[in-house]
Amino acid sequence: MLNAHSLNQDYLSWLDSNTTFEQLGPGTVRIDSPFTDAIDDEIVMYALQQSDNMILLTDDGWTLNNLAAHGITFSRPSHRQKLFHNQLVAYGVQLSDGDLVVHSDRRHFAEAKHRLLQAILFINDMFTLAPTEAAPIFLEDVAHFLTENNIRTNQNMAYVGESGLIHKFDFSIPGINQIPAKLIKVLSSANNSLLAKATLADIEQTRPIVPGPTKFYVFLNDTPSKHKSINPDILSLFRLNQIVPLLYSRRTNYLTDLTR
Known part of the structure; x- marks a missing residue:
């Protein structure tokens, strides 16, 4: 019989084994997740060392650039823009010069990475299928x-x-x-x-x-x-x-x- 606990453990093991960390330079790590965006590209995040104990996690602007390529932007005041910003707040993610970012100390890195990934997944899921301002979300x-x-x-x-x-x-x-x-x-x-x-x-x-x-x-x-x-x-x-x-x-x- 399918067991919820063992299935959950299988999922977490799969997530761990299919997430890769690559050192790009001093204080810069690329994180490749097994999840894909709307055009089936792997979702990638970057961890940048800010100090001995602080890390900046970012999508390097990929999420919004990808949506813009589909004709979806949040630059003008609109109901969609408000919904977008409300969801960022809900995930504890900030928007900085077009990048989705989360600040974290080393102790809370895993939780911060998870929040940023969840926000990217949500934004791709909710907005990519609605290419015009009039389209329903x-x-x-x-x-x-x-x-x-x-x-x-x-x-x-x-x-x-x-x-x-x-x-x-x-x-x-x-x-x-x-x-x-x-x-x-x-x-x-x-x-x-x-x-x-x-x-x-x-x-x-x-x-x-x-x-x-x-x-x-x-x-x-x-x-x-x-x-x-x-x-x-x-x-x-x-x-x-x-x-x-x-x-x-x-x-x-x-x-x-x-x-x-």
Whole structure:
């Protein structure tokens, strides 16, 4: 039988063995992650020594340059720009001359690297599929669905998992009495298997430390405009680990479950 704990350990081992660190020069390390961006290039970060104990982590401007190549920019005041900056704040990431950066001491390096990677993944997932200002962003679609059905949520809830890393959830619905709390993640690139595995790891790291009964959901973007169906292996991955894969095209079918 598939075991959630062993699957989580397998994922963390895979992540460790497929992340490489290369010394580029004094005080400069290149970090290649196994995750890819919207054009299937590996996501790369750099660690720059700032002092004996301080490190600057940066994407060297790659994330925003890549989005700009797809016609997506955040230079003009807009709702999209506001959402972008709000998400950076949620991940504890700063924007510096077009670079996504995180400052960290040596002790918190792993947690800082994880936050920057999660922010890059989120930004690629949320914005690359919306090439015009008028195009909807899936996170906003989900937020509107919850609001119009009077489902009260908190956004950008973060938990420190067993490994000491921070795991962010896009929405949370508080529980009461015998009604479990609900933690929700949103995947726009619903067929990205690596992102699905990262989502599973986030949930499995969070599950043991949440207070009280909690159910986990993943909203998956399968809207008709995408002309796609979700890979059944991804659906099985979530279901076998007691995570509800919530297809957005069938979202109204889950209203009763989300409101109780």
